[in-house]
Amino acid sequence: MRDYHVTVLSNKQVSNRYWHLIVDSSDLKEAIEPGQFFNIKSTDYQTYYPLLRRPFSIYRIKEDTLEFLYKAEGAGTKQLATYKPGQKISLLGPAGVSYSIPKNCKKILLLARGVGIATLAALAQKADQMNIEIYAILSARNKDDLLATKTIEKYCTKVYCVTEEDKTSDVEHVRRMIHDLIKTHHIDAAYTCGSRRLSMLLQKITKANGITSQVALEEYMACGMGVCYSCVCDIKRQGVMQTVKSCEDGPVFPLEEVIFE
Numbered sequence: 001m002r003d004y005h006v007t008v009l010s011n012k013q014v015s016n017r018y019w020h021l022i023v024d025s026s027d028l029k030e031a032i033e034p035g036q037f038f039n040i041k042s043t044d045y046q047t048y049y050p051l052l053r054r055p056f057s058i059y060r061i062k063e064d065t066l067e068f069l070y071k072a073e074g075a076g077t078k079q080l081a082t083y084k085p086g087q088k089i090s091l092l093g094p095a096g097v098s099y100s101i102p103k104n105c106k107k108i109l110l111l112a113r114g115v116g117i118a119t120l121a122a123l124a125q126k127a128d129q130m131n132i133e134i135y136a137i138l139s140a141r142n143k144d145d146l147l148a149t150k151t152i153e154k155y156c157t158k159v160y161c162v163t164e165e166d167k168t169s170d171v172e173h174v175r176r177m178i179h180d181l182i183k184t185h186h187i188d189a190a191y192t193c194g195s196r197r198l199s200m201l202l203q204k205i206t207k208a209n210g211i212t213s214q215v216a217l218e219e220y221m222a223c224g225m226g227v228c229y230s231c232v233c234d235i236k237r238q239g240v241m242q243t244v245k246s247c248e249d250g251p252v253f254p255l256e257e258v259i260f261e
């Protein structure tokens, strides 16, 4: 992990609430894996506000560029949205534990909600390079929030979209979809990000069906480097309860270990 001062190549609003940031990553020599994140500093250097960096998952990894999708909502992300091509920006990372794909894995299921779609898009990109069949369920409030569907469709065998707008995103409906996918295809591993509700659902189903699964948590992070303990969460590992830091020990965890309630 290092503090990289990279050049913004593009920073565009792609929907009502979401922005797409592309930076020049030609100076980054470290391996970057899906599920890892960068802590991006959007501080105004005159006022030093907001002081804290904001964590963002990697959305797309290319040879000389890195891409992020973010929701411009609070002080830090609104400030991030003001960055223009050519400006330098500070990225601290790559940080955290990445998703892992088991050996001999042939088919995977992705279950993403909202901005979690960005995180799983990077995994879809990697799985596609490994010739793995990918089935994805993408959930959002409305069609406008269904981020990166076209990108994900390029990598996946089949993508299913559900929204509140279409009244298709309720847990019962998603449960039936997952059961059908598991019945029809032999799913070797499942991955999720972006919703506690959906993570709990996937946890129950994968446990009952003996499918290995992982979740990327999005806990609030202040320092993002293991010092402040603001991002701690509880897990149960080999029968033992543990409190772990999601910035260092995660953000990706085996789904069966995470205690959501």
Ligand SMILES: Cc1cc2nc3c(=O)[nH]c(=O)nc-3n(C[C@H](O)[C@H](O)[C@H](O)COP(=O)(O)OP(=O)(O)OC[C@H]3O[C@@H](n4cnc5c(N)ncnc54)[C@H](O)[C@@H]3O)c2cc1C
Pocket (backbone or CB within 6 Å): 037, 052, 053, 054, 055, 056, 057, 058, 068, 069, 070, 071, 072, 073, 074, 075, 076, 077, 078, 115, 118, 119, 217, 218, 219, 220, 221, 222, 230, 251
């Ligand atoms: C690993 C990870 C990956 C993420 N990936 C993405 C992504 O790809 N795209 C995306 O849109 N979002 C992502 N998020 C969420 C994103 O970081 C937040 O939406 C963003 O920090 C909000 O910043 P803001 O300026 O809009 O909001 P604000 O509310 O102004 O600020 C939020 C920030 O304040 C601090 N903070 C607030 N409350 C607390 C608290 N209780 N404890 C400690 N610190 C606190 C934290 O630094 C937090 O990042 C990710 C989060 C994590 C942890």
